[in-house]
Amino acid sequence: MNARRTVRGLSLHAVVWVIGAFVAAPLVYAVVSGFKSTGELTANPFGLPERWKAGNYTGILGDGVFWRQIANSAGIAIGTTCCTVAASAMAAYVLARYAFRGRELFYTLFTIGLMFPFSVAVLPLFLLLRTLGLLDNPLGVILPQAAFGLPTTIVILRGFFRTIPAEVEEAAVMDGCGKFRFFWRILLPMARPALGTVSVLAVVASWNNFFLPLLVFDGPDWQTVPVGVQQFQGQYATDYALVLAYIVLAMVPALAFYAVAERQLIGGLTAGATKG
Amino acid sequence: MPDPVSAPRGLRSWASVAWFLLPALALFLVFVLAPITVAVRTGLFKWSGTGPMDDFVGWGNYARLFHDQVFLGDLERGLYLIVLSVTVQLPFALFTAVLLNQRLRGRAVYRMLFFAPYILSEVVTAVLFTMVFLPGAGMADHLAGAFGLEGLRGRWLADPSTVVPTLFAVMTWKYFGFHMMLFLAGLQSIPGEVLEAASIDGAGPWKRFRHVTLPLLGPTIRISTFLSVIGAIQLFDLVWVMTAGGPNHSSETMAVSMFQFGFKRHQVGYASAISVVLFMICLVFSLFYQRYVLRRDLSGALTPGGGR
Numbered sequence: 001m002n003a004r005r006t007v008r009g010l011s012l013h014a015v016v017w018v019i020g021a022f023v024a025a026p027l028v029y030a031v032v033s034g035f036k037s038t039g040e041l042t043a044n045p046f047g048l049p050e051r052w053k054a055g056n057y058t059g060i061l062g063d064g065v066f067w068r069q070i071a072n073s074a075g076i077a078i079g080t081t082c083c084t085v086a087a088s089a090m091a092a093y094v095l096a097r098y099a100f101r102g103r104e105l106f107y108t109l110f111t112i113g114l115m116f117p118f119s120v121a122v123l124p125l126f127l128l129l130r131t132l133g134l135l136d137n138p139l140g141v142i143l144p145q146a147a148f149g150l151p152t153t154i155v156i157l158r159g160f161f162r163t164i165p166a167e168v169e170e171a172a173v174m175d176g177c178g179k180f181r182f183f184w185r186i187l188l189p190m191a192r193p194a195l196g197t198v199s200v201l202a203v204v205a206s207w208n209n210f211f212l213p214l215l216v217f218d219g220p221d222w223q224t225v226p227v228g229v230q231q232f233q234g235q236y237a238t239d240y241a242l243v244l245a246y247i248v249l250a251m252v253p254a255l256a257f258y259a260v261a262e263r264q265l266i267g268g269l270t271a272g273a274t275k276g
Numbered sequence: 277m278p279d280p281v282s283a284p285r286g287l288r289s290w291a292s293v294a295w296f297l298l299p300a301l302a303l304f305l306v307f308v309l310a311p312i313t314v315a316v317r318t319g320l321f322k323w324s325g326t327g328p329m330d331d332f333v334g335w336g337n338y339a340r341l342f343h344d345q346v347f348l349g350d351l352e353r354g355l356y357l358i359v360l361s362v363t364v365q366l367p368f369a370l371f372t373a374v375l376l377n378q379r380l381r382g383r384a385v386y387r388m389l390f391f392a393p394y395i396l397s398e399v400v401t402a403v404l405f406t407m408v409f410l411p412g413a414g415m416a417d418h419l420a421g422a423f424g425l426e427g428l429r430g431r432w433l434a435d436p437s438t439v440v441p442t443l444f445a446v447m448t449w450k451y452f453g454f455h456m457m458l459f460l461a462g463l464q465s466i467p468g469e470v471l472e473a474a475s476i477d478g479a480g481p482w483k484r485f486r487h488v489t490l491p492l493l494g495p496t497i498r499i500s501t502f503l504s505v506i507g508a509i510q511l512f513d514l515v516w517v518m519t520a521g522g523p524n525h526s527s528e529t530m531a532v533s534m535f536q537f538g539f540k541r542h543q544v545g546y547a548s549a550i551s552v553v554l555f556m557i558c559l560v561f562s563l564f565y566q567r568y569v570l571r572r573d574l575s576g577a578l579t580p581g582g583g584r
Contacts (some may be wrong), residue, residue, distance in 0.1 A: 009317035016386055023390055023449065026408050029415050032345055033407075042413040083303070091300035094293050106297065113308050117510030119531035120555040123538045123547055124311035124318065147307035149502065165419055179292055208397035210513045215539070226399035230517055231401050234502070240407055247403050251396055258395040262388065265395075269454065270461040 034245030056245035373459035402517035436526035462496030
């Protein structure tokens with residue numbers, strides 16, 4: 001019996017290990033290859049580098065372009081997140097706690113957005129942004145991203161706002177608290193965990209967006225990390241080791257953010273998915 | 277649950293409702309709903325994207341679509357990717373979820389690792405795998421030798437018959453961890469007593485999985501299926517960066533075709549028609565799915581009066 005259990009445990013571990021290798025191998029390959037020269041990478045793609053050369057990595061880190069892309073991506077992610085969360089929180093507040101005619105209609109309208117894939121809207125969106133003069137302008141990415149982030153955010157926040165007992169609101173109003181003050185001073189602080197979750201989701205979505213920044217930004221001034229990665233690959237197509245070093249560095253902020261915000265992210269995705 | 281009707285009377289006034297709703301509504305109307313209507317209109321014209329839009333062709337663009345071999349191929353490939361996602365990727369994700377739901381040393385680490393690719397942008401993933409599948413120098417070619425798949429060497433992304441399965445493998449690498457997390461959340465919501473009871477009634481592990489776990493996981497499976505179908509339909513970044521739809525259109529998706537026509541070949545009217553068809557497919561699928569599949573278990577995000 002015991003032996004059987006051990007065998008079972010071992011085979012369980014073996015299976016998990018195989019899947020783990022499938023996931024980790026490309027990542028490890030990229031990190032290690034970044035320390036090689038392209039010549040060495042082509043001749044010996046697997047082994048460890050003969051001599052670990054940090055030149056690829058330090059070269060990129062010493063270049064302002066990479067940092068500018070990081071700063072652009074971060075700025076746009078922050079802008080998007082603020083817009084999405086602020087607009088959603090206000091809307092979710094009335095959709096959750098006010099009784100007014102047409103409430104369900106408005107809610108349904110927003111949730112319809114859940115089934116619009118971004119790529120459907122991107123071409124007319126481009127035409128619209130051109131008309132509005134928002135091309136080559138960070139707002140041209142921030143505002144549409146915020147708009148497309150509304151449905152999930154509203155669904156999650158509305159669900160959360162509904163769990164806050166009406167007595168809290170009644171007590172606040174009896175103490176002379178206006179509707180805006182209640183929203184600002186009581187509801188939002190109480191909703192901090194939910195706000196954290198939706199913010200993390202918005203940051204990740206914005207950070208990873210490629211289609212819209214690709215279309216909206218013409219020059220390198222506002223280029224974000226995903227667009228930068230694609231351009232870099234086009235530019236140094238044959239310098240494999242350098243390209244791999246570049247994407248490793250591009251992964252670092254995302255993975256670091258994941259390590260910090262793991263709980264919120266996964267909580268938000270599972271809540272967002274099952275509710276929407 | 278608080279009943280909104282019992283909210284203090286002062287909070288019911290229309291003015292304050294409008295004030296709170298305005299920012300979200302304005303953003304949503306301008307950047308989500310307006311583009312769709314623009315696309316519907318633009319799709320009726322032959323238009324290069326600049327100058328006056330005056331060459332009205334009515335359904336001409338749509339008629340052309342359904343004779344366009346590349347576009348018909350897009351539909352077929354879309355369907356193929358959907359079938360692969362649902363029959364390969366999701367069962368695989370479920371399998372890993374069940375695996376990591378067991379008592380297993382280091383399972384928290386495995387969960388983090390399997391989910392990590394989901395965090396990376398599709399572009400970073402695409403460039404990474406372009407390098408992995410590089411003919412001659414890439415890791416895949418060398419592994420192919422080791423696993424006796426010599427025939428695949430140098431062909432992964434370069435051969436029309438292997439390019440879509442290769443892209444699907446990359447999609448699986450990137451997305452199975454996301455579905456695994458959904459399944460894990462679902463598994464953890466299954467009360468232990470139910471499984472225990474089945475166990476006492478003499479059900480073995482397989483029977484317990486088949487007759488208890490799987491049905492109770494139904495809602496999660498249906499959501500996962502929905503998300504992966506929509507994801508497969510709208511696939512763009514990965515394909516655009518890895519193959520740009522090639523070789524010879526063999527990996528093109530609807531979104532890639534739309535991009536090609538709209539931004540590379542300046543046939544904006546025709547590209548808009550593709551957008552509209554893509555939209556209609558998503559809409560019809562979503563409504564159908566909501567109505568007939570999710571109805572049972574959803575707190576109905578898309579049905580009025582739901583979400584409670």
